[in-house]
Amino acid sequence: MYDIIIIGGGVVGALCAEALSKYEANIVLLEAASDLAAGATGANSGIVHAGFDAKTGSLKAKFNVRGAKLMPGLCKRLGVGYxxxxxxxxxxxxxxxxxxxxxxxxxxxxxxxxxxxxxxxxxxxxxxxxxxxxxxxxxxxxxIVCPYSLAIAAAGVAMDNGVGLEYDCRVTAIEKTENGYKAVCENGRSFEAKYIVNAAGLHSDDIAALVGDRGFSVRPxxxxxxxxxxxxxxxxxxxxxxxxxxxxxxxxxxxxxxxxxxxxxxxxxxxxxxxxxxxxxxxxxxxxxxxxxxxxxxxxxxxxxxxxxAVGSTGDFIIRKSADNFLTFAGIESPGLSSAPALAEYAEQTLLADGAVSKIKNGYKTERRPAKFMSELSFDEKNEYIKKDPAYGRIVCRCEEVTEGEIRDALENNPPAKTVDAVKRRVRAGMGRCQGGFCSPVVIGMIAKSLNIPYGQVTKCGEGSFITTGRTKGDQ
Ligand SMILES: Cc1cc2nc3c(=O)[nH]c(=O)nc-3n(C[C@H](O)[C@H](O)[C@H](O)COP(=O)(O)OP(=O)(O)OC[C@H]3O[C@@H](n4cnc5c(N)ncnc54)[C@H](O)[C@@H]3O)c2cc1C
The missing domain is CATH 3.30.9.10 (D-Amino Acid Oxidase, subunit A, domain 2)
Structure with a gap:
């Protein structure tokens, strides 16, 4: 039994997880895809808007201005480019x-x-x-900010503080229980918690409807x-x-x-x-x-x-209680990325007020090193790293200068990468001019080794997205 389930590993869900991870609470983040930032967070302009566009008095205006103010400090703390x-x-x-x-x-x-x-x-x-x-x-x-790095880094710190992360867990049903809710996933797994935060992006209306809230819709x-x-x-x-x-x-x-x-x-x-x-x-x-x-x-x-x-039917962000102990974030279209730090702050305040969290943990973590860092170091600093661990001296992605050590860290550190796209989002291997033409074979091999699966079972982005169909050279 968890205290809190967060549905959706986009920037909103991940930052909520990070904000709540400082409390003594048992939390799990459920994500439908095989990695974080699989929805709007992985495909947007990456602009931290100043806040002049949204109608005065709207939630968009309020959260945008506050979020933009919080963003630089948050990114610095999480080792994310801003x-x-x-x-x-x-x-x-x-x-x-x-x-x-x-x-x-x-x-x-x-x-x-x-x-x-x-x-x-x-x-x-x-x-x-x-x-x-x-x-x-x-x-x-x-x-400007790298949006998927923000979600990944936030989830990483949340996990370092004890939050669970479950990939490939698309919530398809929610049952009311004596103590809260039971979220049932497409893959047959289920999770019980006293409180649910719904941050399911385009599907946040479908999730709210599972507890009877049909008062709004979200269109792509x-x-x-x-x-x-x-x-x-x-x-x-x-x-x-x-x-x-x-x-x-x-x-x-x-x-x-x-x-x-x-x-x-x-x-x-x-x-x-x-x-x-x-x-x-x-x-x-x-x-x-x-x-x-x-x-x-x-x-x-x-x-x-x-x-x-994720365009909400009210024209504004839709932030409401869909049921008791069930907080919904819906219609979080632009400026949702800019607003996300403030939305997470709001989630923290709401869950504190509802008594879902109260006591702060001792020694909780707030910071993280950038996932891709070697190319930013001086010659001497690089040498120090390479002396301790030669994997940091072997370049795998030539376009973006990503080392084997950084890719290995992306596979091992929180939140672990399990697909080729997940490695890309963490350390940019495959994001350069050749789009993975040179580094993909090595990256696939490293993923296969880390997951202990055959080379041919490694996917680009989860279910069914296999990259190789058979050997092209040799006979082993
Ligand atoms: C084209 C475009 C441009 C944009 N440009 C900007 C910009 O420049 N600046 C800005 O501030 N904002 C911008 N935005 C808005 C911003 O990208 C979003 O507001 C933000 O990413 C929303 O984050 P989210 O976490 O709410 O949703 P998402 O990132 O969509 O995350 C929702 C997550 O929930 C998961 N999920 C869905 N259903 C389920 C389920 N049933 N069970 C479990 N998991 C589920 C999804 O897989 C997904 O990972 C833009 C958006 C788009 C699309």
């Missing part, structure tokens, strides 16, 4: 009124240091922005992206948005924390909560949109991907 690069919403002729509205809203929402700037200042800040842009809203407090809105080679990563220094529309913030051009350039997302309401395909039409829209803001953008794509926004 950069305060600032953002610009650029305006073309006719957009001036909308920029002024965004500015006024930002000030009301409590965003600091916002300013409206003219053409000259805009082009001095970002010389590659379209010469047709006439003004901009400048938000120096905005930032598709966003396609192009990720551009690091050679183009400095095309802009700040995140460049256009004026938002009813469908979202439009197509942005931004550096990523890891030095690539990201273009996207499109915005299309769809019905299928699992369809993450990219399309030719969608990627063309991304390129056209990006070139409208930054005409010199080159299509030096290293990959493309789709994220699905």
């Amino acid at each position: 950069k305060n690069n600032g953002s610009l919403v650029i305006g073309f002729s006719g957009d001036e009124e909308q920029l002024a509205e965004l500015y006024a809203r930002g000030v009301e929402n409590g965003v600091k240091e916002l300013s409206l700037i003219g053409k000259e200042e805009l082009h001095a800040l970002e010389p590659n922005v379209s010469p047709e842009a006439v003004a901009a809203l400048y938000a120096p407090t905005a930032g 809105r598709k966003g396609e992206y192009i990720l551009v080679d690091k050679t183009q990563g400095k095309t802009v220094s700040r995140t460049v948005f256009v004026c938002p529309s009813a469908m979202g913030k439009g197509i942005l051009v931004s550096p990523t924390f890891d030095g690539n350039l990201i273009l996207g997302p499109t915005s299309e309401d769809v019905d299928d909560k699992e369809n993450r395909q990219t399309t030719y039409e969608g990627l063309q829209k991304v390129l056209e949109g990006a070139r409208r803001s930054v005409p010199c953008v080159r299509a030096a794509a290293i990959t493309s991907f789709t994220g699905l926004r």
Whole structure:
């Protein structure tokens, strides 16, 4: 019997787990996929929004501003990449009124240091922005973060503090018990707890419905992206948005924390909560949109991907008690990543008020070393590591300079990686220009050894996603 079950290992569930792990409580995080950050957290723009976009008084505005404030300290503590690069919403002729509205809203929402700037200042800040842009809203407090690293690092610290993590556990039924709830998973396993936190992203409405809360729905809105080679990563220094529309913030051009350039997302309401395909039409829209803001953008794509926004039926985040001792986070679309630290803070306060947690553990852990660190060290520091452990001297991923030691740590440390994509998300092996062409065979071999399974049983991202079909060389 657990005290708390958290359903969903995205950034919201993982940060809730981390925040609650400091208490003397028996907690388990149930994730449907074979790794954390398998939903929206693994496929978004990675922007820590300043907080001017959301309607004043909305939950989105409140949690965005607070979350953005907490983000730098949280990332530092968890060893996650964060950069305060600032953002610009650029305006073309006719957009001036909308920029002024965004500015006024930002000030009301409590965003600091916002300013409206003219053409000259805009082009001095970002010389590659379209010469047709006439003004901009400048938000120096905005930032960029690696979203999946944040979820993984938070879950890692939570596990170090004793939280259990169960992959491949899709909750399909919830029964009321004498002391709380019993969550039953697709794989037949079940978990009992006194309290449930529902952070199931796109499926948070389905989970709430399992305890009778059918008062809202969540629909997917598709966003396609192009990720551009690091050679183009400095095309802009700040995140460049256009004026938002009813469908979202439009197509942005931004550096990523890891030095690539990201273009996207499109915005299309769809019905299928699992369809993450990219399309030719969608990627063309991304390129056209990006070139409208930054005409010199080159299509030096290293990959493309789709994220699905969890759009709630109220137009705002939906945060409520779906039943007694059952806290639901739903409709956590953008700015959900920026808000996540504040949502976790809210979960902690709510569970404290409900008496689900009370006593703080002795010596709980709050910090963590970055998972990929060798390439950041000086020559002498690298040598120190290699002397102690030669695995840190063997480069496996040439593009991203990831060592065997770092990959081994990703397989062994909390939360353990069990698939090729999970290794990628932790240490970036396979995320570079060759997209795993060189390192995948070694990574697969290391996963097979760590899980003690045949090479051919290793998957890309869990169930059925086998990578090899048989030997191509030799006869052993
Ligand atoms: C295209 C796009 C762009 C975005 N850009 C930004 C941005 O730049 N800045 C920003 O602040 N926000 C952005 N967001 C929003 C942000 O990504 C989300 O708000 C955030 O990732 C939501 O996290 P989550 O944990 O609520 O959901 P998710 O990350 O979706 O996690 C939910 C988890 O629950 C699991 N799950 C689902 N059902 C079950 C079940 N039955 N049992 C067990 N587990 C289950 C899923 O597998 C998943 O891992 C963007 C989103 C998208 C899609």
